[in-house]
Amino acid sequence: MSTKMHIKLTVNGKNEEFLAEPRELLIYTLRERLNITGPHIGCETSHCGACTVTIGGKSVKACTMFVAQANGAEITTIEGIGSPDDLHPLQTAFKEHHGLQCGYCTPGMITRATKLLEENPDPTEEEIRFGMAGNLCRCTGYQNIVKSIKAAAAEMNAAKEAAE
Amino acid sequence: MSVSKPLPHDAAALHVTGQARYVDDIPTPRGTLHLAFGLSQIARGRITAMDLAQVRSSPGVVAVLTANDLPFDNDVSPSLHDEPLLAKGEVFYVGQPVFLVVARSHRAARVAARRAEIRYAEEEALLTVDAALAANSRFEDGPRIYHKGDAEAAIAGSAHVIEDSFEIGGQEHFYLEGQAALAMPQEDGGMLVNSSTQHPTEIQHKVAEAIGLPMHAVRVEIRRMGGGFGGKESQGNALAVACAIAARQTGKCCKMRYDRDDDMTITGKRHAFRISYRAGFEAGGRITGVSFTHLVDCGWAQDLSLPVADRAMLHSDNAYAIPAIRIESHRLKTNLQSATAYRGFGGPQGMVGIERVMDHAAHVLQIDPVELRLRNYYDAPSDAPAEGGAAPRSATVPRGISEKMKDNSTPYGMEVTDFELHEITAQLLESSDYARRRRDISEWNADNDRLKRGIAFSPVKFGISFTLTHLNQAGALVHVYQDGSIHLNHGGTEMGQGLFQKVAQVAASRFGVDLNRVKITATDTAKVPNTSATAASSGSDLNGMAVKAACDTIRDRMAAHLGEVYQQPASAVVFQGDRVRIAETEITFETAAMMCYTGRISLSATGFYKTPALDWDRIKGKGRPFFYFAYGAAVTEVIVDRLTGENRILRTDILHDAGASLNPALDIGQVEGAYVQGAGWLTTEELKWDGSGRLRTHAPSTYKIPACSDRPDVFNVALYDGQNREDTIYRSKAVGEPPFMLGISAWLALSHAVGAFGAGYPHLNAPATAEEIWRRAERIQDGV
Numbered sequence: 001m002s003t004k005m006h007i008k009l010t011v012n013g014k015n016e017e018f019l020a021e022p023r024e025l026l027i028y029t030l031r032e033r034l035n036i037t038g039p040h041i042g043c044e045t046s047h048c049g050a051c052t053v054t055i056g057g058k059s060v061k062a063c064t065m066f067v068a069q070a071n072g073a074e075i076t077t078i079e080g081i082g083s084p085d086d087l088h089p090l091q092t093a094f095k096e097h098h099g100l101q102c103g104y105c106t107p108g109m110i111t112r113a114t115k116l117l118e119e120n121p122d123p124t125e126e127e128i129r130f131g132m133a134g135n136l137c138r139c140t141g142y143q144n145i146v147k148s149i150k151a152a153a154a155e156m157n158a159a160k161e162a163a164e
Numbered sequence: 165m166s167v168s169k170p171l172p173h174d175a176a177a178l179h180v181t182g183q184a185r186y187v188d189d190i191p192t193p194r195g196t197l198h199l200a201f202g203l204s205q206i207a208r209g210r211i212t213a214m215d216l217a218q219v220r221s222s223p224g225v226v227a228v229l230t231a232n233d234l235p236f237d238n239d240v241s242p243s244l245h246d247e248p249l250l251a252k253g254e255v256f257y258v259g260q261p262v263f264l265v266v267a268r269s270h271r272a273a274r275v276a277a278r279r280a281e282i283r284y285a286e287e288e289a290l291l292t293v294d295a296a297l298a299a300n301s302r303f304e305d306g307p308r309i310y311h312k313g314d315a316e317a318a319i320a321g322s323a324h325v326i327e328d329s330f331e332i333g334g335q336e337h338f339y340l341e342g343q344a345a346l347a348m349p350q351e352d353g354g355m356l357v358n359s360s361t362q363h364p365t366e367i368q369h370k371v372a373e374a375i376g377l378p379m380h381a382v383r384v385e386i387r388r389m390g391g392g393f394g395g396k397e398s399q400g401n402a403l404a405v406a407c408a409i410a411a412r413q414t415g416k417c418c419k420m421r422y423d424r425d426d427d428m429t430i431t432g433k434r435h436a437f438r439i440s441y442r443a444g445f446e447a448g449g450r451i452t453g454v455s456f457t458h459l460v461d462c463g464w465a466q467d468l469s470l471p472v473a474d475r476a477m478l479h480s481d482n483a484y485a486i487p488a489i490r491i492e493s494h495r496l497k498t499n500l501q502s503a504t505a506y507r508g509f510g511g512p513q514g515m516v517g518i519e520r521v522m523d524h525a526a527h528v529l530q531i532d533p534v535e536l537r538l539r540n541y542y543d544a545p546s547d548a549p550a551e552g553g554a555a556p557r558s559a560t561v562p563r564g565i566s567e568k569m570k571d572n573s574t575p576y577g578m579e580v581t582d583f584e585l586h587e588i589t590a591q592l593l594e595s596s597d598y599a600r601r602r603r604d605i606s607e608w609n610a611d612n613d614r615l616k617r618g619i620a621f622s623p624v625k626f627g628i629s630f631t632l633t634h635l636n637q638a639g640a641l642v643h644v645y646q647d648g649s650i651h652l653n654h655g656g657t658e659m660g661q662g663l664f665q666k667v668a669q670v671a672a673s674r675f676g677v678d679l680n681r682v683k684i685t686a687t688d689t690a691k692v693p694n695t696s697a698t699a700a701s702s703g704s705d706l707n708g709m710a711v712k713a714a715c716d717t718i719r720d721r722m723a724a725h726l727g728e729v730y731q732q733p734a735s736a737v738v739f740q741g742d743r744v745r746i747a748e749t750e751i752t753f754e755t756a757a758m759m760c761y762t763g764r765i766s767l768s769a770t771g772f773y774k775t776p777a778l779d780w781d782r783i784k785g786k787g788r789p790f791f792y793f794a795y796g797a798a799v800t801e802v803i804v805d806r807l808t809g810e811n812r813i814l815r816t817d818i819l820h821d822a823g824a825s826l827n828p829a830l831d832i833g834q835v836e837g838a839y840v841q842g843a844g845w846l847t848t849e850e851l852k853w854d855g856s857g858r859l860r861t862h863a864p865s866t867y868k869i870p871a872c873s874d875r876p877d878v879f880n881v882a883l884y885d886g887q888n889r890e891d892t893i894y895r896s897k898a899v900g901e902p903p904f905m906l907g908i909s910a911w912l913a914l915s916h917a918v919g920a921f922g923a924g925y926p927h928l929n930a931p932a933t934a935e936e937i938w939r940r941a942e943r944i945q946d947g948v
């Protein structure tokens with residue numbers, strides 16, 4: 001048994017401190033230790049994107065990162081993006097444009113999409129398709145996912161313009 | 165009123181915020197234990213020694229169980245009792261569960277499960293259909309044969325005869341949420357099971373058998389699955405049963421979730437087929453007869469293989485009136501994962517068979533493949549609009565002046581009376597601009613050596629109903645509370661298809677209320693008993709009707725009471741606009757509910773539905789197995805690279821028949837998702853086993869499902885404007901499986917493109933991976 005390590009994380013704005021084995025995978029830290037179950041487990045080999053979270057401004061697959069690697073980091077999960085009464089434009093768009101069926105991929109998809117739109121606020125369909133290629137969905141055929149992201153981008157850009 | 169609206173999925177707000185709960189997200193009590201199976205490492209043999217000492221002493225392990233430790237039945241099969249939970253001294257495939265580890269964490273269980281030392285006396289494994297056929301290793305006594313007319317004689321007398329044999333690979337479901345179950349022991353030895361399953365009643369049944377209690381002591385609940393696609397019809401049994409047994413033994417809550425590799429290694433997949441055909445055609449393109457042989461790789465246990473193989477036979481005609489046909493189906497027992505239900509349930513494989521025949525024949529006869537198909541379509545029913553708006557035709561009408569009227573009965577003797585494909589095809593060919601694009605592609609191909617494009621059309625006619633007739637039943641439970649809120653429960657399960665939303669729309673429309681009055685709760689065997697699996701696309705057909713029946717019972721009671729109070733006939737009571745009108749008086753639905761409650765009217769009812777008109781003999785292969793057919797058609801255009809075999813879908817156009825759709829947005833979503841999954845099956849999704857029966861493609865790193873970047877560049881999907889000719893719920897049609905087979909057009913388009921590299925026929929196998937395409941393109945170019 002390896003010795004436990006003192007870990008500090010900020011998750012969705014909340015400070016968390018605990019002792020953990022350094023090799024604990026971040027997805028387990030989130031789901032089992034902190035009860036943050038929005039990020040899902042789909043493959044545990046960084047292929048499906050169901051576990052996508054944001055760490056230090058980057059999309060990260062939480063299933064293949066040790067908690068020790070995340071020590072000191074700021075983490076945002078789907079729970080930190082919006083709530084049912086206060087949806088992020090991407091969340092609204094996925095809901096309204098049917099960007100989901102079983103919904104299992106959805107938290108990871110939306111979390112990834114928030115970064116995609118930060119990196120590229122006005123993406124073409126092609127850019128969306130390649131930007132989202134690391135997140136698998138077995139249900140939708142992706143058409144409505146792409147549509148949702150486009151709609152959210154338009155919405156966010158319009159809001160930005162109105163604010164300026 | 166609320167019926168037929170493009171409303172979002174009922175749980176959309178929960179999904180987009182990460183609050184929708186799946187089995188693995190359910191908070192569990194402290195001390196919950198976690199399970200993992202130890203798996204067979206060989207494909208076939210006897211276990212001669214099993215040393216589990218290292219497993220037992222592995223950190224965190226609480227218990228280790230083998231077959232001998234099981235208290236009651238050791239079986240998780242949905243059919244034959246041929247599938248032990250834990251191997252009984254013999255193993256039949258690599259990945260078969262041999263022992264069960266119960267540990268304090270998921271990881272501890274998995275680590276321990278790898279520490280066993282098992283010795284086997286290996287026996288020869290049957291890893292191919294050829295080996296199984298040679299060993300006469302099969303389910304059922306011999307092949308099933310369905311026929312109509314004398315196919316051999318018809319073929320022999322034909323102007324053209326074609327024949328070939330090709331492979332159709334299986335398919336991994338890759339539901340994004342892997343299999344999972346959770347069992348909580350109750351007082352009295354009872355068990356509450358949460359299972360990611362399409363078939364809660366079967367879980368209840370198998371768990372009850374395994375812990376030696378009647379079904380009433382076991383309650384199974386499922387709010388939602390993260391995808392099912394048939395893979396959770398029977399494959400969840402092992403996890404739920406293991407959890408229940410461990411929970412009974414330890415008194416603790418027990419949870420099991422397959423790791424993705426375990427999931428792919430242990431569970432069954434779509435049946436792989438080899439299809440051989442011999443077919444005859446007249447010079448004009450009319451088919452005279454066809455003979456198919458299906459070699460079906462069922463894997464090691466029977467599971468649902470018989471009805472799957474039957475359904476493949478039942479779709480060997482697809483959209484075509486074939487005067488004489490013979491289908492011989494061998495259900496072979498091999499030492500691979502036990503193949504199971506998968507969207508389409510054998511239908512897709514059968515359909516690929518006849519579409520391959522049409523494609524091959526069009527090439528040999530040099531007739532446009534669409535034209536050839538049209539000449540062989542079943543006739544439209546008499547009331548169908550004639551093309552060009554002419555007067556309705558009488559009886560079933562031949563397409564061309566020179567054509568005789570066809571015998572419009574299927575190979576199994578069911579009359580096709582709802583054939584919508586003439587109209588669907590005409591509309592789709594026009595909207596997709598098929599003819600012009602096909603010409604353009606020929607020209608383009610003539611100018612390009614390395615890249616070739618291809619375009620293809622394919623139709624779908626898919627039979628709706630379980631072929632096991634007694635499964636075509638459903639129940640529902642509806643309560644109206646005194647505040648006017650409505651609680652709804654039915655036997656169907658939600659796996660993303662939007663079933664809950666559709667039935668809620670039905671309930672809201674029966675009561676004439678807003679949808680937000682209706683609350684749909686988790687599927688629960690204690691609320692609606694003896695349910696069928698949510699499968700065969702039947703979810704909304706069956707459960708929608710059951711819900712309607714329950715709602716109507718309550719509504720009629722309410723109407724009778726309110727009528728009495730206001731001294732009006734019950735028929736003067738109208739439920740509409742979230743209010744209730746009794747002649748001149750209008751009250752809110754809440755008031756109506758409260759009045760009925762104080763008037764001591766029962767506001768709770770069950771509803772029941774069974775599909776009418778079915779009559780099927782699966783041994784003879786005659787009767788009416790289906791209530792109706794669902795139709796659709798697709799045109800797909802692709803491009804391939806001869807040097808690498810790389811290929812892409814450039815454009816897809818689909819027109820699909822969902823009857824009078826209950827929810828067009830959800831239905832279009834089903835069509836898009838199904839098409840992409842179907843095209844994936846026939847292109848990139850390849851299962852590979854090595855020579856010792858080990859599945860080598862057991863993770864998404866090696867098994868390639870379509871990604872966002874693989875989606876067609878242009879993707880036009882529309883619903884056909886029609887309604888079900890049969891009396892289904894609001895005249896809608898089932899939509900879960902039929903559009904899966906639209907993906908066949910992608911495979912045919914690849915065949916067209918590859919064919920452009922030479923003069924021969926490409927003889928593509930499925931999946932047409934880049935490797936397969938490259939190989940076929942080389943051969944064609946060399947004139948082989």
Ligand code: FES
Nearest residue numbers: 042043044049063
């Ligand atoms: S679970 Fe992390 S990428 Fe699949």
Ligand code: FES
Nearest residue numbers: 101103105137139
């Ligand atoms: S909605 Fe089911 S996996 Fe994406």
